[in-house]
Amino acid sequence: MRVIKESSRVIKPIYEGTPPSTTHHIPLSVFDKVTYNTHIAVIYAYRPPTPPNRALELGLQKALSVYREWAGRLAKDDKGEIVILLNDEGVRFVEASVDGTLDQAMPLKPSPSLLSLHPSTKGVVELVQVQITRFTCGSMVVGFTAHHLVGDGQSASNFLVAWGQACRGVKINLRPFQNRNIFTPRNPPKFEFEHRGVEFISKKTQKDYAIDNNVIDDIVVHKVHFTLEFLAKLKAKASSMNGENKPYSTFESLVAHLWRVITKARSLSSHVTTHARISVNGRARLNPRVPNEYSGNLVLWALPRTKVKDLLREPLPYAAKLIHDAVAKVNDNYFKSFIDFANHKVVEEDLIPTADADKSTLFPNIDVDSWLRFQFYDLDFGEGCPYIFLPSYFPMEGLMFLLPSFIGDGSIDAFVTLLRDHLDSFKQICYSLD
Template sequence: MRVKIGSSKLVKPFYEGNPPSTKDYIPLSVFDKVTYDQHVAIIYAYRPPTPPNAIIELGLKKALAVYREWAGRLGKDDNGEPIILLNNEGVRFVEASTDCALDHTAHIRPSSSLLSLHPSLESVVELVQVQITRFSCGSMVVGFTAHHLVADGNATSKFLVAWGQACRGLKINPRPFHDRTIFSPKNPPNFDFEHRGVEYITKSFKKVYPLIDNSVDDIVAHKIHYTAEFLSKLKAKASSNNGTNKPFSTFESLVAHLWRAITKARGINGLETTQVRISVDGRARLIPRVPNEYFGNLVLWAFARAKVKDLLSEPLPYAATLLHEAVANVNDNYFKSFIDFANHKVKGENLVPNAVADTNESILWPNLEVDSWLRFPFYDLDFGEGGPYIFMPSFSPTEGMIFLLPSFIGDGSIDVFVPLFRQNLTTFKQICFSLD
């Protein structure tokens, strides 16, 4: 597939009244500072008929007037603290085309071909980039990239919904909550949990990488479709004899299953320890609750750990229990301990976010990281002719980085993207649907 770029320009916010000052800025919160310093790319596909690019562009301009952060730039204040400059510099808008028809089995699959459907993620000053690619059959693919320091998946998905509302001539609703100064430390601070080696590491910390024969070039991404029927059976098995009257969630059950299946497929030594890193949204966990419309990052991570021999010899409820307890422990007290630690300890101890080291890591072996987009309204991006029939992350060959998405079918089924070494993929395919 050869994609031809027709135009590339900056699109700036459209304000119906007097435009706000371009001298304003927003300080990054402690949650923004600790997350990944990189762009994240996603792909949408739409069947014809599709609206013209002009309507999509105008809707983007209107949405940027409400979500001003995306049209700004990252910078520093007078004290050297990171900020978002609300300078209306704009976002990158690319119009492209290809002379072939869209075949989702060939073009929209987890492979490097996806990289031609959105702008490059390297050396980007814009905080959002959009590429509209038109296919000869009338189909349209929208590649969207956004800088993670500005917003997490929850907030970004709401911006995308607002973009679609603006394209359809609707008022943007709900409106975003922009105040990032609400996370005040306690006086005196309480450091109830250890955050060194978790969210933060010392600048001199050296990660120990696994001694394995494979390289990044050996990583392939595999997509699995789990039906609602299979997930129901999996949930029942994971919840059997779990010691409570409440079943584990579908998410906990599926991740427990994947953790065991991937660990087995990798062939890891039984005495090694493997862990799963899970994003935990603080909006509903902090007391008082933070509005769900909060625009920014509000995520910390839970870590479930196990010896490989225990993970594989014990039944599924063992893994599900570890995951459930790890996520439950990232509660209001944990979030508030992190806020106090980030405000009082990080500078004095010369600490840096652990995510800085993780950003350039391409092999997570023997660990996993799970990004769940199951509760985000990504499928609600409707430019005026209906929602997408495909939504997925772009190709990101990080071994062990798993994405969970609701299937566009809307029947409760889930699509999972699993990047693994090629030599481990055959075994994983053989056991990924096994309930044994």
């Protein structure tokens, strides 16, 4: 697939009435500061008919007038803290084409070839980038990148839905909640949980977490489709030792299964400790609850861990319980403990985030990002929703994305990143319920 970039420009918000000041800035919250300092890229595919590029561009400009932070820039204030300048400098808009049909480029899957379907995420000052790629069959692919420091998956999906609404000429009803100053520490602070080694590590001990970054060429992203029938069997098996207790969720059951399968495929030594880093959205967990429209990052991580010998020797319910208990622990008390710790201990102890986008491998651990509840499939520009949605190629071994299948029947697609040498073993056992 040869993608020809035809134009690239920066577009700015369009306002109705008097434009707002462009001299204000938004300080990052403690949740923004602890996340990955990188762009995240996703890919959408649409069958014809599709709207013209000018309509997409105009809708994007209107959406940016509501979601202003995405049209801004990252900078540092006089204290050296990173802030978002609300300067309306705009976002990158790229137009491209392919001399061929989309069917000829199928199947779209996370691989280096996908990188040509969105702007580069390296050395970028824009906080959002969009690339519209047209195929001779009339199909359209939209590549979208967004800087993670500005917002998490929930924030990005809200913005994308708003972009679609603006393109359709309807009122943007997903109005962002933009106050990032609501996470104030308690007085006196309460450090109820351990955050060292979870969200933060010491700069002095960072070398102990050194990772081999010379394996990128050996990394592959494998898509696994789990049918509704398989997921039901998996959930029943994971919950088989629960007795009268509530069954484990489909998510908990699937992550438990994949954690065990990946660990088997890696052929890890039995004495090694492995953990699963699982993203937990804090909007519904904080009290008072933070609305889903909150525009920013509000994610922490559950970190179930165990010895490889126990993970593989014990049946599936063992791993499911580890996950269930770890996720349940990331509750209102945990989030507030984190807020207190981040405000009082990070500078004092010279700590840095454990989230590191420059790693190439998480071996012997895994990182789980669930996009099952986000509205990515609701991006409708006026001619219908996408028929394909997937993450771009992100070569970090051990990283896993869970998405609702585009089939729309409740099945799940898992995008699992592995070393090439482990792929055959993974394929052989990924559907085994033993």
